[in-house]
Amino acid sequence: MCNNIYKPYLMQIDQIIDETSDAKTFRLKFKNPEEAEKFTFKAGQFGEYSVFGEGESTFCIASSPTRKDYIECTFRKAGRVTNALANMEVGDTLGFRGPYGNTFPIEEWEGKNLLYIAGGIALPPMRCVIWNTIDLRHKYKDITIVYGARSVADLVYKHELKAWEEMPDIRLITTVDPGGQTPDWKGEIGFVPMVLEKAAPSSENTVAILCGPPVMIKFTMPVLKKLGFKDKDIFTTLENRMKCGFGKCGRCNVGKVFVCKDGPVFTNEQLLSMPMEY
Amino acid sequence: MINLVSRADELLESKAVQVVIGYEAGSTGKARPAFITDPSKTGSLIFDDRCVQNLAVYLTKKEVRYFGKAAIVATLPIMRSIMMLISEQQVFAENIVVLGVSAEGKYIDIAGIEVMQQYIATCDLGNPAKDQETLAMLNKMSTQQKFDFWQKELSKCIKCYACRQACPMCYCTRCAVECNQPQWIPVQSNLHGNTDWHILRAMHLAGRCISCGECGRACPVNIPCHLLTMHMADQVHNYFNVYAGTTDKMSSVMSTFEPNDKESFIQ
Amino acid sequence: METTSKTIRKHSLEKLYASLAENRKMYAPVAEADNRIGYKYNPDFSEVIFDHIQSTLSVKNVVFPRVENVIFYTNNKNDSTVTDVDLNKIPEVVLWGAHPCDTAAYDVLRSIFCWDTKDEFFAKRLEKLVVIGLACHKSDAHCFCTSVGLSPDSTKGSDILLVPLTNGDYKAEILTEKGNRILTDFSGLFEPYQDEETKLTHVEQQFDHKQVTQHLKEAFENPFWVENSLRCIGCGACAYVCPTCACFDIQDEAKGKNGKRYRSWDSCGFGLFTLHTSGHNPREVQSQRWRQRILHKFSYMPERNASLGCVGCGRCSRACPVDMNIAEQLQALQSI
Numbered sequence: 001m002c003n004n005i006y007k008p009y010l011m012q013i014d015q016i017i018d019e020t021s022d023a024k025t026f027r028l029k030f031k032n033p034e035e036a037e038k039f040t041f042k043a044g045q046f047g048e049y050s051v052f053g054e055g056e057s058t059f060c061i062a063s064s065p066t067r068k069d070y071i072e073c074t075f076r077k078a079g080r081v082t083n084a085l086a087n088m089e090v091g092d093t094l095g096f097r098g099p100y101g102n103t104f105p106i107e108e109w110e111g112k113n114l115l116y117i118a119g120g121i122a123l124p125p126m127r128c129v130i131w132n133t134i135d136l137r138h139k140y141k142d143i144t145i146v147y148g149a150r151s152v153a154d155l156v157y158k159h160e161l162k163a164w165e166e167m168p169d170i171r172l173i174t175t176v177d178p179g180g181q182t183p184d185w186k187g188e189i190g191f192v193p194m195v196l197e198k199a200a201p202s203s204e205n206t207v208a209i210l211c212g213p214p215v216m217i218k219f220t221m222p223v224l225k226k227l228g229f230k231d232k233d234i235f236t237t238l239e240n241r242m243k244c245g246f247g248k249c250g251r252c253n254v255g256k257v258f259v260c261k262d263g264p265v266f267t268n269e270q271l272l273s274m275p276m277e278y
Numbered sequence: 279m280i281n282l283v284s285r286a287d288e289l290l291e292s293k294a295v296q297v298v299i300g301y302e303a304g305s306t307g308k309a310r311p312a313f314i315t316d317p318s319k320t321g322s323l324i325f326d327d328r329c330v331q332n333l334a335v336y337l338t339k340k341e342v343r344y345f346g347k348a349a350i351v352a353t354l355p356i357m358r359s360i361m362m363l364i365s366e367q368q369v370f371a372e373n374i375v376v377l378g379v380s381a382e383g384k385y386i387d388i389a390g391i392e393v394m395q396q397y398i399a400t401c402d403l404g405n406p407a408k409d410q411e412t413l414a415m416l417n418k419m420s421t422q423q424k425f426d427f428w429q430k431e432l433s434k435c436i437k438c439y440a441c442r443q444a445c446p447m448c449y450c451t452r453c454a455v456e457c458n459q460p461q462w463i464p465v466q467s468n469l470h471g472n473t474d475w476h477i478l479r480a481m482h483l484a485g486r487c488i489s490c491g492e493c494g495r496a497c498p499v500n501i502p503c504h505l506l507t508m509h510m511a512d513q514v515h516n517y518f519n520v521y522a523g524t525t526d527k528m529s530s531v532m533s534t535f536e537p538n539d540k541e542s543f544i545q
Numbered sequence: 546m547e548t549t550s551k552t553i554r555k556h557s558l559e560k561l562y563a564s565l566a567e568n569r570k571m572y573a574p575v576a577e578a579d580n581r582i583g584y585k586y587n588p589d590f591s592e593v594i595f596d597h598i599q600s601t602l603s604v605k606n607v608v609f610p611r612v613e614n615v616i617f618y619t620n621n622k623n624d625s626t627v628t629d630v631d632l633n634k635i636p637e638v639v640l641w642g643a644h645p646c647d648t649a650a651y652d653v654l655r656s657i658f659c660w661d662t663k664d665e666f667f668a669k670r671l672e673k674l675v676v677i678g679l680a681c682h683k684s685d686a687h688c689f690c691t692s693v694g695l696s697p698d699s700t701k702g703s704d705i706l707l708v709p710l711t712n713g714d715y716k717a718e719i720l721t722e723k724g725n726r727i728l729t730d731f732s733g734l735f736e737p738y739q740d741e742e743t744k745l746t747h748v749e750q751q752f753d754h755k756q757v758t759q760h761l762k763e764a765f766e767n768p769f770w771v772e773n774s775l776r777c778i779g780c781g782a783c784a785y786v787c788p789t790c791a792c793f794d795i796q797d798e799a800k801g802k803n804g805k806r807y808r809s810w811d812s813c814g815f816g817l818f819t820l821h822t823s824g825h826n827p828r829e830v831q832s833q834r835w836r837q838r839i840l841h842k843f844s845y846m847p848e849r850n851a852s853l854g855c856v857g858c859g860r861c862s863r864a865c866p867v868d869m870n871i872a873e874q875l876q877a878l879q880s881i
Contacts, residue, residue: 003665006615052620053799078822080458093625241819243795246662250792256845275765277827306686310868311776340830440780465796466612466809496866498782500579
């Protein structure tokens, strides 16, 4: 059969990073070099990662398309597939099909300031586009990253947060919820919306990219509005349940939109025109 | 059913309840469940031979609970379901008013749980006659014949779970069939998985099935799956002398051990 | 292709059936226990019925089986392998005697499985399928094909449509290349059609689907959904008997190292269908899921897939244990 849309690429785990007590990052390489050669994707897209015998699970591609020859994904142990993934070792094979979905319009953002706001395990969907724009740093003006988690232990990509912090042309603000700090914590203490309001980045010529749990989005949106951001300049990704990735299985259908085809990246303007089923 | 209507009217009017769960005339000559919140609309309540659905299933439904206190039209199987739901702490007696209907279709005043208990005690709690007949026929079969009968029936199952959804006792928010760590029952509809599912369902309802037959009635492909749970009801009665849903303090037969339990069933 | 009309005599039908059955699988309606109708592979012609109203299940399983294996694999830690499914093994099937609602449903399914990315499993099964439809001379109170732009003798989805004649014979409308091939191969069985009188049922139109679609655009927040779905118990009966419902699940099943991944029927009416891993559920209660079912078929699909997601077969209403009659609800929606 020439065109089996459900057939995954075989990937080998090249590296495993323990991000938090229950989250890991895998660096995956294509087992077939020809497939690696042909494979391309853009920031914002996702894939179906599978453990044979357990099933498929949907996450974004967390590495930047500017970094060739591998892809990375970050996941939290939550269900059958992610638990099986967490038990895998370097060298093991897993399945991957993708890339699916739309992309962050980074070409349209050229010449603008970028404000990234993420909470907890929602940094991975944004990490791809953050690195993508850092790798093309000259095309963008100020880059600000606001990242918060429940506690210091829940911050993912700690090594990269350090790298971003050390970059002179990146403004990084990290925060943990009150009570989540450690004695040597140097970042902010407080919820993301409040920290954002205090930092008060300008909305002038700026796009905001927002990813986080529903409750964070709910309270951050009014802050962005207050700062003067327009709905069309606020981007987020939806995390609806998905199975097929082709707009057929029906699971991610929100109004006439299929999150797997028309998303996962949406502007707030688009979200406001959709039924609240995400 | 003047009494039923006037009682429903009175309860809604006095705000003693916020909703009356009963039956109304449906489409194409059927009767169907009705949820009446407006006292001026109680006139649409009916009760006749077509009113067979077990309404107790709605007592645990979120949107129905939002209304608040409910009055429910209840025939014997529904009363027994209510007893089970109270016993299993899914429904609180003080949140429901029972509008009883006798086997002859007459309104009976059920002033409280004790009255309902007394009424149930006067009734025949065995399986319905026509099902008893089929069960007797099945029991006469050899093991192989029985197995073949059920394999043929269960091969039709499309795993729509109408049997589960129609059952007042299947109120779990996450059914064992939906647990996947481990995956107890295959998701796909195949003979093996279908058989697993119906055995699991029968076992989970052993000692809890009140013989309403709703599961079999709901099945879109006509699998007599109610015979499985009714058989369990028979077994439980034979071994433990218990009929489900006779009081509001039923203990779980399958997880209660008594010194005088017969043990022959473990053979 | 231009449509040609022929007449096929009653006694020739059996010959046509037998000739087709020589090197193809036949899938035809037969009577089952409890006055039900079901489709069966390769029944004897004497079993095949011509006067049924509706089978309990639709015939979507021919192109969208309850379970479709999509890959096979061997899980060997660092050396797992994936094997493809050989689609060339899909046999040629003749669907015989399906009613126009069921055949029209194949067009709807195509608009789901073949929009944007083509699903080869579906496409191949459809390609290998020859559809000999049978116009309806009987109907019941649940039928509403005329309300969704179809009729008891719609030709949509059929390669040949048999229309009953008052004299007991059939008019054969040859509609596609596949149909034409049958006409050519068995030309001796067909006679010229001479305007003989057809025998068709009348199905009353209950609503105007275009008006429904229009009304639904503004109906999302309407209290109608809660009021009219209180009795819905959230089973999948409507979706599973539906000829156009195509939502599916993808699952793995392995025994030791060897296993398969398959897709199987699913329903948007199930509570867990949209449940996120986090515990958040975008469609938390049954009224939202009932709304999704109607909106998907009558609002989203016309807009997105350019096809209405309903063919008016009435199976969902017949199968529903609590009388959620879809035609009745659509009629009401037309005027909200």
